[in-house]
Amino acid sequence: MNKHFFFEFKEGFIIAITAIFSNKIRSILTMLGIVIGITSVVTMSTAIRGIDNSFQEGISSLGTDVLYIDKWAWFSNVEWWKMRNRKSITMEDYDKFRSMAQLPLASAPVANTGQRVKHKEKYIDRVIINGSTADYLKTTNFTFSMGRFYSEIESKSSRYVAVIGSEVAKNLFPLGDALDKEIKVGGVAFRVIGVLEEQGSIILGNFNPDNQVFVPIGTIFKHFMGQSFGSVTINVRAVSPALVEETKVEAQSVMRKIRGLGYQEPDDFSINQQEGLMEQYNQVVGVIQIAGIFITSLSLFVGAIGIMNIMFVSVRERTREIGVRKAIGATRKTILLQFLLESSTICLIGGFIGLLFAVILSQVIDRFLPTSVQYDAVFLAIGISLITGIVAGLAPAYTAAKLDPVEALRYE
Amino acid sequence: MNIITIENISKVYKVGDTEVHALRDVSLTINKNEYVAIMGPSGSGKSTLMNMLGCLDTPSNGRYEFKNKNVSAMTDNELAAIRNREIGFVFQTFNLLSRSNALHNVELPLIYSGISGAERKDRARKALVDVGLEERIHHKPNELSGGQRQRVAIARALVTNPSIILADEPTGNLDSKTGEEIMILFNQIHQTGNTIILVTHEEYIAKHADRIIRLKDGYVHSDEKVLDRYIPTIN
Ligand SMILES: Nc1ncnc2c1ncn2[C@@H]1O[C@H](COP(=O)(O)OP(=O)(O)OP(=O)(O)O)[C@@H](O)[C@H]1O
Numbered sequence: 001m002n003k004h005f006f007f008e009f010k011e012g013f014i015i016a017i018t019a020i021f022s023n024k025i026r027s028i029l030t031m032l033g034i035v036i037g038i039t040s041v042v043t044m045s046t047a048i049r050g051i052d053n054s055f056q057e058g059i060s061s062l063g064t065d066v067l068y069i070d071k072w073a074w075f076s077n078v079e080w081w082k083m084r085n086r087k088s089i090t091m092e093d094y095d096k097f098r099s100m101a102q103l104p105l106a107s108a109p110v111a112n113t114g115q116r117v118k119h120k121e122k123y124i125d126r127v128i129i130n131g132s133t134a135d136y137l138k139t140t141n142f143t144f145s146m147g148r149f150y151s152e153i154e155s156k157s158s159r160y161v162a163v164i165g166s167e168v169a170k171n172l173f174p175l176g177d178a179l180d181k182e183i184k185v186g187g188v189a190f191r192v193i194g195v196l197e198e199q200g201s202i203i204l205g206n207f208n209p210d211n212q213v214f215v216p217i218g219t220i221f222k223h224f225m226g227q228s229f230g231s232v233t234i235n236v237r238a239v240s241p242a243l244v245e246e247t248k249v250e251a252q253s254v255m256r257k258i259r260g261l262g263y264q265e266p267d268d269f270s271i272n273q274q275e276g277l278m279e280q281y282n283q284v285v286g287v288i289q290i291a292g293i294f295i296t297s298l299s300l301f302v303g304a305i306g307i308m309n310i311m312f313v314s315v316r317e318r319t320r321e322i323g324v325r326k327a328i329g330a331t332r333k334t335i336l337l338q339f340l341l342e343s344s345t346i347c348l349i350g351g352f353i354g355l356l357f358a359v360i361l362s363q364v365i366d367r368f369l370p371t372s373v374q375y376d377a378v379f380l381a382i383g384i385s386l387i388t389g390i391v392a393g394l395a396p397a398y399t400a401a402k403l404d405p406v407e408a409l410r411y412e
Numbered sequence: 413m414n415i416i417t418i419e420n421i422s423k424v425y426k427v428g429d430t431e432v433h434a435l436r437d438v439s440l441t442i443n444k445n446e447y448v449a450i451m452g453p454s455g456s457g458k459s460t461l462m463n464m465l466g467c468l469d470t471p472s473n474g475r476y477e478f479k480n481k482n483v484s485a486m487t488d489n490e491l492a493a494i495r496n497r498e499i500g501f502v503f504q505t506f507n508l509l510s511r512s513n514a515l516h517n518v519e520l521p522l523i524y525s526g527i528s529g530a531e532r533k534d535r536a537r538k539a540l541v542d543v544g545l546e547e548r549i550h551h552k553p554n555e556l557s558g559g560q561r562q563r564v565a566i567a568r569a570l571v572t573n574p575s576i577i578l579a580d581e582p583t584g585n586l587d588s589k590t591g592e593e594i595m596i597l598f599n600q601i602h603q604t605g606n607t608i609i610l611v612t613h614e615e616y617i618a619k620h621a622d623r624i625i626r627l628k629d630g631y632v633h634s635d636e637k638v639l640d641r642y643i644p645t646i647n
């Protein structure tokens with residue numbers, strides 16, 4: 001019985017292949033919907049994986065236990081022009097915060113600007129220059145491949161010393177001899193006193209955590225304030241991730257006091273954290289996913305209708321053949337199987353072509369977002385095309401199977 | 413031993429409001445190794461009767477026994493199995509699969525009876541040799557002459573060793589010389605112990621059989637032994 005089924009399966013498959021190849025153009029046109037559907041589903045999942053990868057790695061450099069008190073909210077429903085009208089967060093605000101807030105492990109003011117960083121003939125444009133205090137180190141997990149962070153004295157007296165990220169070091173000092181060398185930051189000379197180890201992070205947008213320079217905040221105010229935002233960010237590190245919420249509550253009330261806000265007034269600052277970024281990110285990805293599923297199901301649906309249509313045509317064209325097959329002993333099941341095999345073969349071939357396109361497309365995507373087509377996407381593609389084939393083929397195959405043999409043989 | 417017994421078979425087609433009586437009260441028995449010709453004017457019910465005997469169609473009334481089994485009570489799958497194993501069809505228009513070569517066409521019934529690849533190929537090849545087509549095994553139908561196509565169809569009918577061969581105007585689409593060659597083949601098939609029922613419009617073709625049943629308006633008009641039977645000879 002199983003052997004029997006196998007022969008019929010094989011015969012059905014041969015018929016399917018013959019039918020598909022003897023009608024090449026028609027088959028290709030029929031496959032198009034499936035090809036597009038599978039290409040989009042696989043490319044979409046690959047792209048999302050890429051976004052995910054780079055986001056996860058990018059966000060890890062922000063730290064889960066750090067709060068960022070800022071004039072601007074990273075994500076919020078407050079309109080940007082309302083935030084623009086907020087008062088800047090000043091160094092005085094920071095000093096008050098530092099003495100009033102009890103819970104933080106450390107807090108540091110950060111002012112940044114983008115500048116060209118130069119050593120002799122070599123230079124990099126738009127490097128993020130972070131000005132801060134010695135406390136900044138405590139709000140990060142920095143490890144040094146060379147040298148050290150600047151000290152409290154250096155920061156208080158605004159010395160021209162700089163700690164550079166691994167990417168900056170690699171580009172300006174390919175020989176690895178950065179220490180004590182002079183670099184020009186936007187034309188101002190600094191002495192390199194430390195080189196950070198690579199944070200192994202992936203570029204997120206145009207933010208690369210290894211492509212930064214850290215200097216005492218006073219030098220920023222002195223030379224680049226006009227070009228910076230004019231407001232500092234206060235990086236606040238909680239003692240542990242478990243204490244982030246409490247630290248945040250305290251930070252909020254301290255900030256309100258410092259800013260002299262009345263009971264009814266809304267905050268005129270924002271406390272940002274990685275978590276909010278995460279939520280926002282998940283929302284965006286969710287929308288992309290829903291849009292992706294929608295486009296994919298639409299093209300698969302159109303593809304399925306095309307296949308159903310062509311299968312009905314095929315059944316009609318081969319009515320006599322069906323009659324002959326029945327006359328020499330094909331059962332309804334055999335005929336049903338034959339046409340289901342044909343529709344699923346068309347879909348599977350379409351699925352593989354779609355997969356091929358997706359692999360090519362993901363190689364293009366890979367240049368921006370490191371990613372690749374994964375096994376689960378391959379199985380998904382095969383599964384979806386197979387199911388589409390069976391669903392689309394069912395009605396035509398059933399029509400063929402229940403044809404009356406005499407009528408079928410008589411069909412002109 | 414009788415292979416086929418039908419009793420009071422009738423077949424009524426409804427076309428709109430009118431009823432067409434394609435067969436009325438037909439009773440027959442066909443014995444093993446008989447060679448029967450069915451004749452009658454166009455529309456007299458010959459094809460309808462053949463389809464009935466071949467288990468392709470079911471009667472409106474009456475009883476049909478094939479090798480003492482009640483066909484009327486059979487399921488669709490059982491009918492398919494009977495058609496596959498017990499009956500070999502030969503059609504006027506050959507009805508070969510145009511995309512398959514001769515060998516695969518002949519193999520087809522064996523595929524449906526679940527016979528494995530090697531044996532299937534052997535038997536199909538042998539059947540093609542038996543009908544004189546050893547040179548044309550890999551030809552597709554459109555690369556064969558009408559007579560050769562009909563030989564492929566006959567090989568396909570014979571390959572399962574059926575109990576009966578049903579041929580509905582097998583020479584209808586062939587010129588008289590080619591038709592005669594096919595009749596020589598049928599004669600050989602009959603002589604090796606097979607049972608044959610053949611529909612024809614031609615008196616001289618019918619004379620090859622040993623019994624002629626004449627239909628008229630769905631009735632059996634006459635059913636007689638052929639006294640002056642024509643035995644074709646190969647020259
Ligand atoms: N599916 C059908 N629907 C309606 N009437 C039918 C159908 N099939 C056959 N008939 C009618 O039944 C009668 C017998 O038809 P059948 O095909 O058996 O004739 P036949 O003897 O084979 O004729 P011919 O020599 O032309 O092949 C005819 O009157 C035909 O019109």
Ligand SMILES: [Mg+2]
Pocket residue numbers: 458459460580
């Ligand atoms: Mg007829």
